[in-house]
Amino acid sequence: MMSDSTRTQAISAIASLPVGGASESAPVSIDYYGADVFSTEVMKKYLPKDTAKTLLATIQDGLPLNADIAADVAHAMKQWALERGATHYTHWFQPMTGSTAEKHDSFLDPKGMEPIMSFSGKNLIVSEPDASSFPSGGLRCTFEARGYTAWDPTSPAFIKRHGNGATLCIPTAYCSYTGDALDKKTPLLRSRQALGNAVKKLMKSFGLPDEHVTITLGPEQEYFLIDKNFYLNRPDLVQTGRTLFGAPPAKHQQLEDHYFGSIKPRILNFMSDVEQELWRLGIPAKTRHNEVAPAQFELAPLFEDVNLAIDHNMLVMEVLRQQASKHGLVCLLHEKPFAGVNGSGKHNNWSISYGNKNLLDPGSDPQQNAIFLTVLTAIIEAVDKHSDLLRNSVASAGNDHRLGANEAPPAIISIFLGAQLNEVIENMINGSSGCGKRNDTLKIGVDTLPVLPRDATDRNRTSPFAFTGNKFEFRAPGSSQSCAGPMMTLNTIVAESLDSLAEELSSFAPETFLPQLQETLKRRISEHKRIIFNGDNYSEEWVKEAERRGLPNLKNTMTALHTLVNEKNVALFEKYGVFSRRELESRFEIFLEEYHRRIRIEGRLSWEMAATIILPALRNEYGQTVAALSRALEARRTNGTAALQKLADKLGDALDSIVSDLDTLETALTSCHEDILAAMSRLRTSVDAAETLVNDRSWPLPKYREMLFIY
Ligand code: ADP
Ligand code: MG
DSSP: OOOHHHHHHHHHHHHTSOTTOSSOOOOOOOTTTTTTBOOHHHHHHHSOHHHHHHHHHHHHHOOOOOGGGHHHHHHHHHHHHHHTTOOEEEEEBOBTTSSOBOOEEESBOOBTTBOOBOOOHHHHHEEOOOOTTSOOTTSSOGGGOOEEEEEOTTSOOEEEEETTEEEEEEEEEEEETTOOBOBSHHHHHHHHHHHHHHHHHHHHHTTOOOOOEEEEEEEEEEEEEEEHHHHTTOHHHHHHSSOSOOOOOSSSSTTOOSTTOOOOHHHHHHHHHHHHHHHHTTOOEEEEEEOSSTTEEEEEEOOEEHHHHHHHHHHHHHHHHHHHHHTTEEEEOSSOSSTTSOOOBEEEEEEEEETTEETTSOOSSHHHHHHHHHHHHHHHHHHHHTHHHHHHTTOOTTGGGTTTTTSSSOSSOOEEOOHHHHHHHHHHHHTTTTTTSOSSSOOTTTTTOOOOOGGGSOOOSSOSEEEOSSSEEEOOSBTTSOTHHHHHHHHHHHHHHHHHHHHHHTTSOGGGHHHHHHHHHHHHHHHHGGGBOOSOTTSHHHHHHHHHHTOOOOOSHHHHHGGGGSHHHHHHHHHTTSOOHHHHHHHHHHHHHHHHHHHHHHHHHHHHHIIIIIHHHHHHHHHHHHHHHHHHHHTTOSSSHHHHHHHHHHHHHHHHHHHHHHHHHHHHTTSOHHHHHHHHHHHHHHHHHHHTTSOGGGOOSOOHHHHTTOO
16 A cells, blocks of 8 residues: 555655645635525515515524415525526435435526526425435335425525535425435424424413524534545545554653644644635634644534534535645544544534523523523433433444543433532422422522522533533534434423423412422422433443443444334324334434444455555565574574564564454454454454554554644
8 A cells, every 4th residue: 555655755745835734825804704695684685575574484483484485585596696606506405324415406597599597486495306325214115216305494595616616505304205304404303393392382381472492502523634645545544434453653642732732824724714614604613723632623613593503514514524625634524533542522512592591591580590490300301211312313333432432421321410500409309498488489499599600510521411501512422423313302302301391380370380390390300310410421430320320321323223213212203293103213224224334344444454455564574574584594693583583473473363353354244243343353453563563664554643643
């Protein structure tokens, strides 16, 4: 693969880059923020007044889409897009591959030589991509392979630029002829509606007027950057997104000198270009910093409506990849590109707003506090009842290297509340602090609830689901995955417990509302408080304690996946209209198949790289060492032969074990995923040991100390 000269060439190519990297950025000015978005302001400008009003009602108040306005909207969108240089449009959707999909059509509809550009209401509302090759888990038999994309007016259309061209992208949901969801957006939208309805019902039981509900998400995106010269010489990164081999470097993250360190100019230039691109798309990229592992970084946007935030995160991942390439870098979004250093996650910061009030903001007045505690109780109940589903929503071959692997959050789902809030909860359960003396204020919790200064909540970095002052942070999602699955799950399980609370509350008489509420919350929290854990989630004691509490410990993808289709979960999703049984079963199929395929690809590539890249290098080294040894013995030399003998033995042993591990892997490839994983891991140990024996100049793959540090 990479001979001595190509490895040195790669390094010198990187060394000779200008200080700022491959391309220098233009100065930043942000009058272009949102310039490529068909935003509310654009709608008002390009649409007849009434049409704009109707459309905005759909977007802002969640009213059903009025099909009559489609022609007007299509016309305005076309006009706007043409003025911005777009020649094509596409329905942009999120099939079960986990990526986004698009099939472009030009606006061109010529009459003779006259280049008429057309885009009808129908073009906007629905399209039928010939999409028979997307995973459907059996939902579309081949004889009825049609899939339809339908316009999602709640996520604004945008323009994607590429070289001289530009394409109008219309966010859409994707479903089958029979209306079954074939994508990630449809169930997310259904869950958003279910949770919205439950929140409204709850607020009604508190006697509050009807307001708009917004589910909010701020996803923090972690990623690695390495130089493209190295990447192209690592078939494992190219094909699987992670290194299948690589000995640990002497220095990795022990000195903790990368986290929040000063950002190198080349990376900073890349980041500025990413942000400019994102800002054009109206994506509020806010925070950037070096992460814990070497060559690891983070980008966090401001939170938005969950549907929009998810679409935006899909675009963030795309822009990161594209801009990296422009800068001679490669952005690795895999959960664990490098063994032995931290992997990458995507913390999902989630909350619920009612009108303009964040329901997870512990307030200062009694009613606000009562609502906060009610919502908090619902979340505790939901996570305890369905921790299996949350775990399921983050299960993937890539994430298996993080969850439960002694870093990032563990596989056991629990809630971190922080000392202050925990005390409030404890007081509620124990009934201390004057519970129920008067009816006019809610005593439990309320009187004792300390004013929570936001940043006073402890920073527990080990919990998978942590309260962080005014939101929950779900930390288990993987860096490469769509947030749609985890958010859909969270919305649905919380919808269920809020709905059941609201049901109960609506039977309370107004005179006894508060004491009754108090009793209800107390009962529900006591029932579910086993899910709360404020200690160190990485510790061995917690694993034992969690087992004692009866909390599920779903250690890997295979065990986690099966929970999706148990009767309890099917009933939940059916009740809240998020999935039918058929849809759930099809998803289970898809996840299972994807997992097995990924493991098999990794297994085959491990075998191939070890057999065709590592072994030849090792044989060569062994041959040379043995030849040198026999020459020394022939010359009857007394010094040096023992050392040569020792090295030849070590290299010989390494050869033997790699050859034997290759045989084991070859057999495992005809067997199940567990055998493949075990055989790959043995082979890796042998190869990584060989890496430390072979002459550095002859090692055929870029090493960790190069990829992670030279950029
Ligand atoms: P951290 O200290 O956890 O790294 P960051 O500032 O990197 O925090 O990210 C926090 C994220 O949480 C941001 O995306 C922020 O917009 C988001 N966030 C803040 N408030 C809310 C909220 N009410 N709902 C959802 N997300 C929120
Ligand atoms: Mg952060």
